[in-house]
Amino acid sequence: MLAQLRQAYPPLQKQGVEIVAVTMGQPTQAREYCQEQDLPFVCLSDAHRQAYAAYGLGSSLVGTVHPTTWGAYAKSLLKGNVPAPASSSEEAAQLSGVFIIDQTGIVRYAYRSRTVADFPDGEALVAAVGDLKASSVVE
Amino acid sequence: MIFLGREMNGPQVGEQAPSLLVRNAVGRTVPLANYWRDQPIVLVFLRHFG
Numbered sequence: 001m002l003a004q005l006r007q008a009y010p011p012l013q014k015q016g017v018e019i020v021a022v023t024m025g026q027p028t029q030a031r032e033y034c035q036e037q038d039l040p041f042v043c044l045s046d047a048h049r050q051a052y053a054a055y056g057l058g059s060s061l062v063g064t065v066h067p068t069t070w071g072a073y074a075k076s077l078l079k080g081n082v083p084a085p086a087s088s089s090e091e092a093a094q095l096s097g098v099f100i101i102d103q104t105g106i107v108r109y110a111y112r113s114r115t116v117a118d119f120p121d122g123e124a125l126v127a128a129v130g131d132l133k134a135s136s137v138v139e
Numbered sequence: 140m141i142f143l144g145r146e147m148n149g150p151q152v153g154e155q156a157p158s159l160l161v162r163n164a165v166g167r168t169v170p171l172a173n174y175w176r177d178q179p180i181v182l183v184f185l186r187h188f189g
Contacts, residue, residue: 005183012181020174021183027166034164042174044161046184051159051171056149057184097149099182101156101175108179110152116186125181132179 001096001119002037008122009040017100017129022046024091052094056112059093092116100128108132156182 009019019041023030027045034043046052098120100109109128111120120128150156158172174180 001185008181017179017181018174019181019183020171021185022161023185027162027164030162031164042163044163044169044171045166046159046161051157051161052184054149054157054159055182055184094186096186097184099150099156100179101182102179103175103177105156105158105172105175107150107152107154107156110150112149129179129181 002039004119004122004125005039005041006122008125011126012129015126015129015133018042020044022051024049024052024094049094052097055097055099057095057097060095060115098125100125100132102132 005019005021012019021034021039021041021043023033023043023045024047025033025045026047030043030045093116095113095116096119097113098109098111099107102108109132113119156171156175158170160168160170163169171182174182
């Protein structure tokens with residue numbers, strides 16, 4: 001997930017789009033995590049996961065034990081990305097999501113993960129922004 | 140694939156994004172809308188802390 005975001009960030013910036021990341025940690029945890037992971041974009045804290053819920057991001061216990069999940073974790077570990085442990089089983093089952101939002105606050109792209117390892121690749125995000133730019137939806 | 144878990148509703152493409160209050164790096168409460176006022180954003184919800 002983080003690798004895809006790092007990959008997507010420079011071309012997104014060139015298109016005038018910023019990445020804003022929301023985490024489940026407390027503000028200090030979010031800050032430390034984003035510094036450790038060398039994430040160049042804004043990191044926010046939603047410790048009570050109210051924003052996760054508002055964006056329709058549920059949880060899936062099946063998703064945490066799905067074979068594709070462990071495959072994705074193994075690949076990530078081989079690349080040196082060590083995910084932080086969840087503090088509860090409920091958090092471990094939390095699903096992620098990606099939304100492209102324009103300056104008027106309208107959702108122009110929505111991707112809700114189906115398993116915990118399901119995440120759009122960086123190229124897909126850049127392409128989605130490019131498509132919106134081309135159709136003049138994102139100014 | 141949402142099974143043995145919670146599935147929720149949320150904004151669809153073309154709908155208004157919810158501007159929930161979150162905390163920034165110094166712990167200050169800020170509305171999400173603050174981040175999309177100046178430019179479009181890719182809003183990413185991470186798992187765990189990453």
